[in-house]
Amino acid sequence: MSNTSLTTKADRWRESHPPESVKWTKAQLDSEGFDHEFEESYEPFNFIKELGSGGHGSVAEGKSKETGVIVVVKRFDVEPSRADNTFAALRKEVDVMRKLSHHHITRFVGSYTTGLRFRILTVPAAICNLELVLCNFQKSETQKSDLERAIGKPHWPIQRFLPSCMGCLAHALQYMHNMAIPHVRHKDIKPANILFNGNIVQFCDFGISKTFTTEQSGSTGYSPKTIRYAPSEVLEDDKHQGRPQDIFSLALVFLEIFAIYKGSPIQEIRDLAKEKYADNIPGLLDWVWNHCVERCDIQLYELLRRMLDHVPDNRPTATQVWESIVTFATQDRVYFCGSCCMPLVLATRTEEQDKEESPYPLDYRREAGTNKRYGKDADFEVKFMKGERPNFRWVRCLRLTKMSISDEVYDDTPTTLCRKRIFPPPDSNNDADEACEAWESAKNEARIVRKFKHAHILKLDGTYQHDNCYALLLTPAATFELQYFLRLASIEPEKRTMSPGDVSTTLREAFGCLASAVMHVHENQLVHGDISSSSIFIKDGLVYLGHFGQMVLEQRRKKMQGTHYHMEDDDDKYVRKNRYAPQENTVAPAHLHTPADDIYSLGCVYLEMQTVRQGRTVMEMEKFLYSGPWKNIESKLNDWTKELERGDCLVLPSNKFWQCLRMMLAAEKHLRPTAQHVHEVMNECKTAGNDLFYCTFCSSSQRRP
Incomplete structure (x- = not known):
């Protein structure tokens, strides 16, 4: 994991229970049983069950003739004219994969050649793959029950189990991408390469089939099913195959799991893009948005938008995907990550936890x-x-x-x-x-x-x-971060299963309540430094200002004034500009924050809230503001503000409200009003029905008793 202060149940289990070697032959092998050469006429396995085949080779369950051990055998028959290159490429891939050790990655236990035949051995033999589950889940209740029994959770429906696989797959991918070995990636993520070993989901294959086909024919080596999950930049030029491409493919797997979770047939999604999902990403995202009914749906939608970004460098890393998805949970506690891959603090480990059994993905209980x-x-x-x-x-x-x-x-x-x-x-x-x-x-x-x-x-x-x-x-x-509350508020009320409450009242009162909170921070001679829709929370219709870590960093920076000190933003989940920071912060991010910075950021939040109040969406606003060069952001903010002002009939006195908001978003910091001035303006605002812009608590006192 990228953060060595965190661990998971799966990590702990792997550390305390190192895998035993699999003795699949009595022949003298290297230390780990790889790259052994047998005589051309000898095949050390009886193939007892065919598991799959394609243009690249075939897969079978094999039983060792010498030791009786059962493994999965991936079989490749090599063309004589390309034998040297093909064997070298396959051995290079296997040399990397044999070093992988993760709860959600199939284990490579050996490889051998017999003449022009190359064999790769893995364990365990899977019950089924994700492709089978996705395609057969809704065919009949009997088939559905058989799948649930096979996966090992007959009393936990697959529809609730599958979302937990997302976090486990993300954790396995971040483990792979963060290895010390350069350029480790999967290269062929698709449902057919995701297996179920009982209730444990696992990656397999790792593009070895693609390597084989490329070396044999000189083509890209993509099968039709692989093409469906590949990003456009890879289909156009195979040299672009890298970690961002794994992220793109994983997002499409998540999307298909989400379809089953929502009770939709998988074909409904696949019909949106007949051959390649990359041809219709907007259509796929629209489908997801139309099925959003609660907080975690919107969280997943926002994550998928980033993972499916047309620009590879804009996609989050696998670590960032995992860090996001572990926070997704439905109202009735369906988690989008298995308990085996939920983050735990390494420092708080106990002796009792060292004795735990193999981690079970759906056990979220915590002992007293x-x-x-x-x-x-x-x-x-x-x-x-x-x-x-x-x-x-x-x-x-x-x-x-x-x-x-x-x-x-x-x-x-x-x-x-x-x-x-x-x-x-x-x-x-x-x-x-x-x-x-x-x-x-x-x-x-x-x-x-x-x-x-x-x-x-x-x-x-x-x-x-x-x-x-x-x-x-x-x-x-809190129940919501404001950013997800605003998006949920844009969904038709009859579709929501998780109600945000009285949206109109909450957003209207939030203007005065937030101004009062920021004023209180500034009265204490402090600056928040990180105001955004993700640092504001909603609980029972009331707003709360949180995330005070930036204040702590500010205190440290003040102590170190006069020394060379570069502050990194530890809380950024994605490599992107802080859209709530004024222009001077994006130019010189290490400067000390001032109250004027908070006012600008609060103005951005206000603009989002008013956008939703007027029946528009935050996504509309983002598309308008951020579709062009960043240097034009100030003029675009002004244009969007004017557009809203022209259509506003919700605030009285309208001119005073909009004048205040424009000044909060002023490019020159000396023009921005104080928090006290903003608070006074919001206290004067009301609707045509005399509804106030602050809550009942603030009407009597802005302070706690």
């Missing part, structure tokens, strides 16, 4: 810990010793960054908490420095949040230490 309570202080005075665990039950993962993991938990009350655990950074070699940096970051953030006494800022409920991990407990644990 000790009766010791967490502290209500901001100084982490309560410390859980080795072998102790806090008494929390896990609900869902919320967010991953380089130095923290946030999740939703509850203890002995029905009210859930947002738990943010801060741990040592993975790229330091000094243990003392690691612990010190994590401690300083956690302590500073706890003290900053404790300063706030405001109804619309997340509240610090308590803290604790667990080994080198420092946990902050915040309330409330």
Whole structure:
């Protein structure tokens, strides 16, 4: 994993249970049983079951004549005229694949040649592949039950099990892409190359068939089924085959799984692009959007948009895909990642966890810990010793960054908490420095949040230490990030299964409530520095300002003024410009943030909210703003603001509201109003029906009792 402070159940199992060697012949082999040459007339396996075939060769279940062991045998018959090149290429591929060791990757256990025949051995022999499941899932209830029994979860329908495979596949791909060996990639991701070993989903093949066909014929080696999942840049020029292409293909597999999860026949998706999905990406994304009914659907839609980007460099990495998808969960707790690949903090490992059985992908239960309570202080005075665990039950993962993991938990009350655990950074070699940096970051953030006494800022409920991990407990644990709330609000109410509540009231009141919250931050001589629709949360119709990590970084930067210091944005999940940052920040990202920066960012959020209030969508706004060069963004913001203003009949006094918003988005920071001025303007605004632009809490007091 890219973040060595995190682990998973699958990682722990692999570390504590290294695979045993598979003795498939009595012949003298190399240390791992690869690249053995037998006489041309000798075949060491009886092939007991044919599993598949194609132009590249065939696959069979084989039983060793000498040891009786059963493996999967991939068989290639090599053309004499191309034998040297083909054997060299295949051996090179196998040499890489034999080094792979992951819970969700089939294990390479050997290879051999007999004359012009090349054989690759893997385990285990799979029950079926994803292609079979997708195509047969809806044919009959009997067939459906047979598939569910085969996969090993008869009481957990495939329709609920398949989404969990997405995170497991993403975790396996990020393991592969992050290996020390250069240029490791799969090259042929498609449902036929995804197997089920009981309830464990696994990648297989890794483009070996493509390598074989290319060396044999000199062509690209793509089968019709492979072409369907390939991006356009690869189909146009095979030299573009790389990690971004794996991401594109994986997105299409996710899309097909999503179709089954939604109860649609797989052919409905495949009919949208007869031969190549790359020919109709907009149509595919429209299909996904039309089937979005709750938060996790929209989260997946946004992820697929990035994974299927026409520009390869704009696609997220496999690590970023996994970090996103572990946070996807439905209202009735269908998770889009198996529990085996959910992130765990490495520092909090216990001896009991070392004795765990092989990780089961659908076991999301968390055992109760000790009766010791967490502290209500901001100084982490309560410390859980080795072998102790806090008494929390896990609900869902919320967010991953380089130095923290946030999740939703509850203890002995029905009210859930947002738990943010801060741990040592993975790229330091000094243990003392690691612990010190994590401690300083956690302590500073706890003290900053404790300063706030405001109804619309997340509240610090308590803290604790667990080994080198420092946990902050915040309330409330929100139902939505504003970015997903705005998208869900654009869906017709009758389609939603997860209601965002009274959208109109929530968005209208959010203007004054957020202005009041930002004003409170500035009154405390602080700058948020990271205001966006992903740092604002919705719970029971109220908005809350959160994500205070940038404030902590600002404190460190102030201490280091006068020294050479480059600050990286640890929280960026994708390599992209911060669309909520003013132009001066994108030019000089290491400068100290000012209150004027917060006002600009809040103006961008306001523009998104007003866009949705006026019956438009955030996607429309994004397409208008970001379809051209970034240098034109200021003029485009002004144009979009004018367009909304012309169609506005929802705000009174209209001229004062829009004048304030235009000044918040001013390119020159000295022209931007203060938070207090914005707050005063929002307090004056109302609708034609005299509905106010702040909530009942703010009408009496902007402070917590």
